[in-house]
Amino acid sequence: xxxxxxxxxxxxxxxxxxxxxxxxxxxxxxxxxxxxxxxxxxxxxxxxxxxxxxxxxxxxxxxxxxxxxxxxxxxxxxxxxxxxxxxxxxxxxxxxxxxxxxxxxxxxxxxxxxxxxxxxxxxxxxxxxxxxxxxxxxxxxxxxxxxxxxxxxxxxxxxxxxxxxxxxxxxxxxxxxxxxxxxxxxxxxxxxxxxxxxxxxxxxxxxxxxxxxxxxxxxxxxxxxxxxxxxxxxxxxxxxxxxxxxxxxxxxxxxxxxxxxxxxxxxxxxxxxxxxxxxxxxxxxxxxxxxxxxxxxxxxxxxxxxxxxxxxxxxxxxxxxxxxxxxxxxxxxxxxxxxxxxxxxxxxx
Amino acid sequence: xxxxxxxxxxxxxxxxxxxxxxxxxxxxxxxxxxxxxxxxxxxxxxxxxxxxxxxxxxxxxxxxxxxxxxxxxxxxxxxxxxxxxxxxxxxxxxxxxxxxxxxxxxxxxxxxxxxxxxxxxxxxxxxxxxxxxxxxxxxxxxxxxxxxxxxxxxxxxxxxxxxxxxxxxxxxxxxxxxxxxxxxxxxxxxxxxxxxxxxxxxxxxxxxxxxxxxxxxxxxxxxxxxxxxxxxxxxxxxxxxxxxxxxxxxxxxxxxxxxxxxxxxxxxxxxxxxxxxxxxxxxxxxxxxxxxxxxxxxxxxxxxxxxxxxxxxxxxxxxxxxxx
Numbered sequence: 001x002x003x004x005x006x007x008x009x010x011x012x013x014x015x016x017x018x019x020x021x022x023x024x025x026x027x028x029x030x031x032x033x034x035x036x037x038x039x040x041x042x043x044x045x046x047x048x049x050x051x052x053x054x055x056x057x058x059x060x061x062x063x064x065x066x067x068x069x070x071x072x073x074x075x076x077x078x079x080x081x082x083x084x085x086x087x088x089x090x091x092x093x094x095x096x097x098x099x100x101x102x103x104x105x106x107x108x109x110x111x112x113x114x115x116x117x118x119x120x121x122x123x124x125x126x127x128x129x130x131x132x133x134x135x136x137x138x139x140x141x142x143x144x145x146x147x148x149x150x151x152x153x154x155x156x157x158x159x160x161x162x163x164x165x166x167x168x169x170x171x172x173x174x175x176x177x178x179x180x181x182x183x184x185x186x187x188x189x190x191x192x193x194x195x196x197x198x199x200x201x202x203x204x205x206x207x208x209x210x211x212x213x214x215x216x217x218x219x220x221x222x223x224x225x226x227x228x229x230x231x232x233x234x235x236x237x238x239x240x241x242x243x244x245x246x247x248x249x250x251x252x253x254x255x256x257x258x259x260x261x262x263x264x265x266x267x268x269x270x271x272x273x274x275x276x277x278x279x280x281x282x283x284x285x286x287x288x289x290x291x292x293x294x295x296x297x298x299x300x301x302x303x304x305x306x307x308x309x310x311x312x313x314x315x316x317x318x319x320x321x322x323x324x325x326x327x328x329x330x331x332x333x334x335x336x337x338x339x340x341x342x343x344x345x346x347x348x349x
Numbered sequence: 350x351x352x353x354x355x356x357x358x359x360x361x362x363x364x365x366x367x368x369x370x371x372x373x374x375x376x377x378x379x380x381x382x383x384x385x386x387x388x389x390x391x392x393x394x395x396x397x398x399x400x401x402x403x404x405x406x407x408x409x410x411x412x413x414x415x416x417x418x419x420x421x422x423x424x425x426x427x428x429x430x431x432x433x434x435x436x437x438x439x440x441x442x443x444x445x446x447x448x449x450x451x452x453x454x455x456x457x458x459x460x461x462x463x464x465x466x467x468x469x470x471x472x473x474x475x476x477x478x479x480x481x482x483x484x485x486x487x488x489x490x491x492x493x494x495x496x497x498x499x500x501x502x503x504x505x506x507x508x509x510x511x512x513x514x515x516x517x518x519x520x521x522x523x524x525x526x527x528x529x530x531x532x533x534x535x536x537x538x539x540x541x542x543x544x545x546x547x548x549x550x551x552x553x554x555x556x557x558x559x560x561x562x563x564x565x566x567x568x569x570x571x572x573x574x575x576x577x578x579x580x581x582x583x584x585x586x587x588x589x590x591x592x593x594x595x596x597x598x599x600x601x602x603x604x605x606x607x608x609x610x611x612x613x614x615x616x617x618x619x620x621x622x623x624x625x626x627x628x629x630x631x632x633x634x635x636x637x638x639x640x641x642x643x644x645x646x647x648x649x650x651x652x653x654x655x656x657x658x659x660x661x662x663x664x665x666x667x668x669x670x671x672x673x
Contacts, residue, residue: 213656272597277610277650283597291592292661320549324643329652 034102043103050128054115058122066121067153068146070302071199075144075151076166077187078227086132091160092171101132108155120149137226143306144226147199168195180239181246183231192250198302204252210294211244253298255289265345268338278333281346301340301347307331308339371540374513378535378560381516384449392442399438406430453530455498462489463500466508466521468547468650469554470612470625475570483574484600486612487625489541490559491515491533492566499529509545512558518544533560540626549648555626576603577616577672586668589661593654601672611651618672624649635666 003009024030038046080089086105088094098105112120124145127135136145151166164171170186184203189195192204203211217223218232219240232240267273272280284293296304311331313322322328334342370376377383418426458478465472475483489512491497501510503521510529511518519529543554561569587604590596596606602615612625620630624646628634637644639662642651654662 272610274610277598279594279597279608279610283608284594286594291594293594320647324641324653325655326652329650 034100037102046103046130050131054119054122054128057126058116058119062118062121062125063142063146064118066117066146067149068143069150069154071147071197072151072154072166073168073195073197074187074200074227075147076163077168077170077183078144078148078230079151080167080170080186081183082137082230089167089171090155090158090163092163103131105132108152109158110156112152112155117149117153120152121145124148124152137229138221138224140224140310141226143199143310180231180235181243184243184247187227188247192247192252194300198300199306200300201303202253202299203247204250205254205295205298206248206252207289207292207294208241208244208248209292211248212241215240215244253295255285255295255297256287262341262345264338265341268334268342269345273333273335276333276335278330281342285346296346298348299346301343301349304343304346305339308334308343370514371538372513372542372555376514376539378533378537378539379512379515380453380532380534381530382514383534385517388446388449391445395438395442452528453496453532455496455530459496459498460492461498461500462491463502464489464510464521466501466503466505466510466543466547466554468505468648469543469550469646471554471556472504472612475573477570483570484613485573485616486614487622488557488559488620490561490566490569491531492563493533493536493560495563496530496532499531501527501529506547507545508543508547508554510541511544512539512541514539515541515558515560520545536560536562538621542626550627550646553624553627553646555622557621557626573616577601577618584664584668584671586664586666586671589664590668593657593661593665595665598651614669614672616672618670630670632663632666632670635669636662639665 037043083089084092085095086098086101087108090109094105094107115123123133125136125142127133138144168186168189169182172182187195187197187200188203192202194200194202214223215228215232215235216237218225218228219235221229235243268278269281272278272283281296284291285296286293287297289295307327308331311323311328313328313332322332374382374389375386377386460478461476463474463476463482465474471487471489473485473487473489475485477483499510499519501519501521502525503523505523507523508521509518510521512531515533516529516531519527521527537560539558539560541556541558543551545551547554590601590606591604596604596608598608598611599614600607600609601613606614617623618630622628623630623634624638624642627646628638634645636659639654640657641653641655642649643653
């Protein structure tokens with residue numbers, strides 16, 4: 001017997017299949033339990049789709065230089081406080097609770113080798129649907145993602161001792177105690193000097209009002225950073241103020257400490273470039289520290305330069321859409337080739 | 350028909366916007382503008398007469414019986430009315446208007462005012478003969494009856510300087526100084542504008558023009574040379590002004606503030622408008638401008654200050670208001 005294919009029969013069959021599918025979904029017979037895991041074939045299919053997606057998208061949408069190993073300490077601190085509970089870390093097992101997820105988070109000490117830097121960058125930046133892997137917790141911070149790529153790349157060969165040194169007190173899983181000072185100190189150091197890292201600002205000696213305002217801006221997302229956003233969001237307003245005061249009281253950066261060398265940088269810092277409508281840095285960040293602005297004398301040059309570049313924003317954005325707040329406007333008026341010299345001059349390096 | 354009538358009405362209403370005494374080439378308070386207005390009226394009357402003549406000829410041509418005009422008669426008419434008459438009329442008009450193109454004579458002892466167009470404000474420097482220059486911004490005062498020379502230039506892009514009631518417009522071009530000589534004839538408060546598109550807030554780039562009796566002008570100029578407020582430096586607003594780094598761009602004579610990037614604020618409280626003719630000078634307008642100038646004037650070179658506390662902004666505004 002032969003069944004003749006007619007349009008009517010095809011349409012009726014398709015509608016029938018769709019109705020059966022909907023009926024199955026409606027009935028609740030499908031088991032969404034994480035405890036039951038996937039069938040092997042489902043597991044293979046889902047991973048196959050995910051790998052293809054990451055490979056294709058990473059090839060087209062990630063920066064060529066997707067890794068930056070100049071700031072492993074801040075990446076390690078963030079990894080310890082936000083990633084290790086699922087992925088584990090050298091000498092640290094993932095939480096049993098997190099391993100009971102479907103799918104369980106991969107062990108990065110093995111798994112990281114399977115991905116290129118650009119693929120890791122893409123996964124960290126965007127997260128993975130249906131897997132529990134979240135996207136990066138901040139917009140416009142490729143620098144943070146790149147540092148995390150470099151850190152994850154090192155995980156397979158990292159010893160527990162190396163990990164503990166990098167992550168500092170964050171590796172111990174402390175924080176709630178001691179007014180959360182320990183979790184700050186994990187990156188910024190117990191002396192507030194930033195553990196010698198270029199990307200971690202020195203907090204010791206900073207204007208306390210500025211520190212408290214920065215923590216609040218991180219907590220509300222006004223200032224974007226996954227690392228600091230996560231840390232600040234867990235603090236109460238009182239804790240923020242107390243931590244700001246504690247770090248500000250330490251000896252560290254101080255007004256008037258910067259200033260050495262480069263005449264062109266000195267011109268910008270001390271007098272500005274009136275013909276470019278660039279006011280002197282000193283008109284707000286004065287050498288006496290009497291004004292309502294952060295202290296930048298003696299701050300890390302890498303950090304200052306990075307901040308200035310971040311404020312300048314993308315060249316491609318039209319003027320009317322650029323950020324009109326104080327420092328973005330001023331940073332855009334600094335000649336591009338003077339950013340490094342100005343940062344070094346202020347740092348006194 | 351009704352739609353046409355209402356749209357004509359709307360257009361007529363729009364044109365009513367030109368009916369004001371402050372910013373109008375018809376509301377004249379200077380010799381240059383009087384000449385321009387005179388020329389305009391003469392040309393308008395002439396144009397009406399010529400248009401009426403042309404219309405009459407057309408009607409006559411349509412109504413004339415066939416064969417009224419021979420070919421040679423028609424050619425003669427075109428030659429006289431279309432060739433000779435326009436040459437005579439235009440030549441007469443040229444000879445009549447040439448004298449009005451001559452600039453007013455200006456002597457070494459006349460007041461010179463250098464005005465530099467900036468995005469989107471006016472840097473004004475009074476240079477009275479025999480005394481040091483005086484820097485101010487966004488308001489121009491001139492003595493009635495005295496010759497004044499404007500030296501016009503621009504700091505960033507091309508602007509154009511036009512006080513419709515005083516004189517014709519003159520371009521302000523970076524790296525070049527254009528001269529405009531004027532003489533005011535009437536006391537009053539008028540308005541000038543930028544008439545060359547210069548950026549996002551071009552339409553918000555204006556200034557007040559105050560024509561004063563010579564004696565009052567001299568007294569004003571002398572007062573302008575004095576620091577504005579005796580309280581300068583001790584008021585809470587003065588401290589907030591200093592603590593928030595305003596002096597990086599702005600100057601207030603008699604205080605350490607000496608920035609030349611933005612407008613001079615020495616006597617800002619005495620100006621009628623804020624932000625180069627953008628809003629009236631009120632406390633609220635000052636607060637808003639200080640906190641977020643780009644929201645008042647898109648593209649303004651002054652950044653926003655989201656970190657500035659409301660108290661500081663209000664103290665600074667009160668302080669600026671007191672600088673008379």
